[in-house]
Amino acid sequence: MKRVPGPHAPQPAGTAGARTTAPASATGLANPAATGPAAPDHDLRALFGQSSALFASLAGPAHMLETANPAFFETIGGPERTRTGLPIGQLMPELVEQGFITLLDRVYRTGEPYTAREARVLLGIGADAREGFFDFSYEPRLDTGGNVMGVRVIGVESTQVKQAQRLTAEHRVLLEQIARQAPLADVLDGMARAIEDLAPEEVFVSVLLADADGRHLRHGAAPSLPDFYNQAIDGIATGEGVGSCGTAAHRRRPVIVTDIGTDPFWDAFRDLADKAGVAACWSTPILARDGALLGTFAMYHRTPRAPQDADLALARVFAGTAALAIERHREEQARKAAEAREKAARDDLAFLLEASTALASDLDATQTLTRLAASCVPRLAPLCAVDVIESGRVRRVATAAPTRREQDLLASHIPVYDAADDAVARVLASATSEVARRTPTGPGPWHDLGVTGYLCVPLADRGRAFGTVTLLSTGEYSFDGHTVALAEELARRAASAARNARQYTHRHALARDLQAGLLLPDLPRVPGADVATYYHPAGEGLDIGGDFYDVFPLDDGRWAFLLGDVCGRGAIAATTTALVRHTARAVAPLLPGPEDVVKAVNRALIKRPGSHGTGFVTLVYGQLTPTPTGLAIELVRAGHTPPLHLDTHRTARTVDAQGALLGIAPDAHVTPLHLHLRPHESLVLYTDGITEARRRDGEMFDDRRLTDAVSGLPARPAAQDIIDALTHAVRTFTEGEDIDDDQAVLVLTATEPPTAPAGPAPE
Numbered sequence: 001m002k003r004v005p006g007p008h009a010p011q012p013a014g015t016a017g018a019r020t021t022a023p024a025s026a027t028g029l030a031n032p033a034a035t036g037p038a039a040p041d042h043d044l045r046a047l048f049g050q051s052s053a054l055f056a057s058l059a060g061p062a063h064m065l066e067t068a069n070p071a072f073f074e075t076i077g078g079p080e081r082t083r084t085g086l087p088i089g090q091l092m093p094e095l096v097e098q099g100f101i102t103l104l105d106r107v108y109r110t111g112e113p114y115t116a117r118e119a120r121v122l123l124g125i126g127a128d129a130r131e132g133f134f135d136f137s138y139e140p141r142l143d144t145g146g147n148v149m150g151v152r153v154i155g156v157e158s159t160q161v162k163q164a165q166r167l168t169a170e171h172r173v174l175l176e177q178i179a180r181q182a183p184l185a186d187v188l189d190g191m192a193r194a195i196e197d198l199a200p201e202e203v204f205v206s207v208l209l210a211d212a213d214g215r216h217l218r219h220g221a222a223p224s225l226p227d228f229y230n231q232a233i234d235g236i237a238t239g240e241g242v243g244s245c246g247t248a249a250h251r252r253r254p255v256i257v258t259d260i261g262t263d264p265f266w267d268a269f270r271d272l273a274d275k276a277g278v279a280a281c282w283s284t285p286i287l288a289r290d291g292a293l294l295g296t297f298a299m300y301h302r303t304p305r306a307p308q309d310a311d312l313a314l315a316r317v318f319a320g321t322a323a324l325a326i327e328r329h330r331e332e333q334a335r336k337a338a339e340a341r342e343k344a345a346r347d348d349l350a351f352l353l354e355a356s357t358a359l360a361s362d363l364d365a366t367q368t369l370t371r372l373a374a375s376c377v378p379r380l381a382p383l384c385a386v387d388v389i390e391s392g393r394v395r396r397v398a399t400a401a402p403t404r405r406e407q408d409l410l411a412s413h414i415p416v417y418d419a420a421d422d423a424v425a426r427v428l429a430s431a432t433s434e435v436a437r438r439t440p441t442g443p444g445p446w447h448d449l450g451v452t453g454y455l456c457v458p459l460a461d462r463g464r465a466f467g468t469v470t471l472l473s474t475g476e477y478s479f480d481g482h483t484v485a486l487a488e489e490l491a492r493r494a495a496s497a498a499r500n501a502r503q504y505t506h507r508h509a510l511a512r513d514l515q516a517g518l519l520l521p522d523l524p525r526v527p528g529a530d531v532a533t534y535y536h537p538a539g540e541g542l543d544i545g546g547d548f549y550d551v552f553p554l555d556d557g558r559w560a561f562l563l564g565d566v567c568g569r570g571a572i573a574a575t576t577t578a579l580v581r582h583t584a585r586a587v588a589p590l591l592p593g594p595e596d597v598v599k600a601v602n603r604a605l606i607k608r609p610g611s612h613g614t615g616f617v618t619l620v621y622g623q624l625t626p627t628p629t630g631l632a633i634e635l636v637r638a639g640h641t642p643p644l645h646l647d648t649h650r651t652a653r654t655v656d657a658q659g660a661l662l663g664i665a666p667d668a669h670v671t672p673l674h675l676h677l678r679p680h681e682s683l684v685l686y687t688d689g690i691t692e693a694r695r696r697d698g699e700m701f702d703d704r705r706l707t708d709a710v711s712g713l714p715a716r717p718a719a720q721d722i723i724d725a726l727t728h729a730v731r732t733f734t735e736g737e738d739i740d741d742d743q744a745v746l747v748l749t750a751t752e753p754p755t756a757p758a759g760p761a762p763e
């Protein structure tokens with residue numbers, strides 16, 4: 001629809017020259033981010049203009065124009081039609097076909113007035129014709145005798161009111177789209193099309209969006225401009241003299257170029273504009289509430305043209321609407337970006353936690369690095385290899401790939417430790433990550449694997465690299481800073497887990513070797529005795545326990561046995577254990593009996609260096625002698641749990657020899673006790689880890705359950721049967737819970753003496 005310009009000619013006072021201004025509240029429009037000095041109310045008045053009253057007096061049946069006010073002539077076509085004395089049908093021939101002359105004839109003939117509301121009228125002929133809407137009335141002119149002598153025409157043009165209604169409707173649609181967060185492209189495209197439809201002349205609307213830094217403008221919407229033009233100006237810089245839009249963005253105020261063909265701002269774009277068929281461009285910056293640049297709003301024309309107030313007002317109103325849409329879009333994008341970052345951070349944390357759990361789930365260094373490779377694929381890269389230094393050479397310990405063939409190819413390649421052209425060698429030397437968008441330097445199955453880039457991250461221990469994690473990309477995949485940071489954090493955790501696993505392995509081997517040195521590798525065969533032992537350290541066996549036992553022969557056919565408990569655990573306890581055992585073995589052949597041996601052990605404990613520990617020791621030490629009727633035993637108990645004597649009737653009695661702890665006082669007060677084990681009777685020695693074993697409610701296994709366990713065996717149990725029954729009872733009581741103290745048992749069972757060979761037959 002073409003808009004009718006508001007009248008500018010002066011009008012006479014009185015009814016014919018009255019003006020009415022469309023109230024701003026009637027439009028329903030608001031301009032939240034109007035640019036330039038004009039206030040919103042001024043923009044609305046410029047858009048909707050003023051409605052002027054029209055008056056004309058016609059005479060006779062030919063409807064001769066006798067007189068009319070300036071507003072009438074301004075409305076029907078300007079100076080060339082400012083004539084009187086002609087029939088109205090001759091002055092305005094376009095009214096004939098539209099039926100308005102027929103209406104005049106009826107009013108003249110009948111004398112009855114005619115009134116119309118928002119009547120559509122085409123004014124002018126051909127290309128100059130325009131559409132208008134009018135409220136008018138035809139009233140008969142009467143002479144003194146009451147006869148009709150002509151027709152009086154009175155009207156008000158409502159074209160701009162009609163346009164205001166359309167503009168209000170279009171604007172409301174845009175605001176509704178913004179409120180429901182419609183895509184920005186849809187809002188801007190709809191806005192451009194609405195303005196192009198509302199403009200009085202043919203106009204092309206373009207919206208460009210500013211980058212975050214405000215230095216460049218990107219295509220936003222331009223539905224009627226050619227694609228080649230939109231593509232050419234997409235990304236233009238903001239700056240002085242860069243077309244209308246670049247300059248408006250730079251100046252932060254409207255820039256009006258009425259003739260592109262002569263304006264220096266368009267020197268670099270004149271050929272492009274000529275090809276697109278545009279000759280004028282008015283650009284208005286789109287500014288945020290804080291004044292930041294959001295983009296530009298431009299109106300193009302095919303011919304050189306200067307804007308009227310209504311054009312500038314329209315640009316300001318819709319630039320404000322565009323600002324609202326763009327700010328809402330940016331806020332939504334910022335919210336989504338923040339949510340995406342938060343989700344990515346949660347995903348990264350979950351990945352690291354899951355990977356860390358997997359890395360720490362096995363205390364084996366090789367298995368840890370195997371899990372590291374598996375964690376990286378495909379989360380961080382399609383391919384992964386883990387290499388470590390062993391004995392001065394690089395060894396590939398783990399690989400991960402989508403297929404078995406790719407994994408085998410990757411595993412077959414071993415980097416060269418001292419090769420300058422090998423990425424693994426460089427990272428091992430520098431302990432610094434290396435990333436590249438190309439295949440690794442040096443030989444390798446890169447072509448067969450389709451490798452296009454790599455990221456090599458060190459596995460470091462106290463600043464020195466002991467291995468690397470190499471991630472390999474294929475196809476279009478590439479490593480960004482986020483992936484690098486995630487890989488480095490995972491490598492740091494993997495290095496810590498591998499170090500802990502290696503330390504565990506070393507400590508476990510040390511504990512195993514030391515424990516083996518402190519315990520009997522194999523029990524000796526003791527004549528006349530069935531001997532069985534049991535040892536179970538607390539925890540996972542990484543520390544040396546404080547419990548110990550030993551059985552060894554003496555020179556005169558006797559055998560020595562001992563079982564004891566050292567206060568504490570670990571290396572200090574191990575030195576004390578070794579001191580007790582080795583002292584007993586050294587002095588037992590030289591001293592007459594157990595009491596003397598135990599006193600010698602006590603002296604050794606008292607004189608030990610402070611660095612070797614100061615804890616006390618409990619001990620049962622004895623000597624046995626095989627006899628034809630069993631085992632003769634002499635023993636000493638130094639503060640230890642009392643042994644049990646299990647007779648052939650499966651009755652268990654406590655062997656309560658008196659004696660104090662060792663390693664506390666210089667004089668060891670102990671009392672020897674003599675005991676005879678007949679065949680199938682047993683002596684059960686144990687540490688307090690057995691009787692003090694606890695279940696979940698805190699109750700201890702205690703002496704009563706110990707006695708019940710060994711007393712409930714079938715007749716004539718073997719030494720190992722006694723141990724099996726006792727340990728089974730403890731495990732059942734504790735319900736398989738880990739024990740918190742070492743457990744040791746030594747069982748001596750007298751066996752049947754050998755049968756004497758039969759003598760010679762009597763003669």
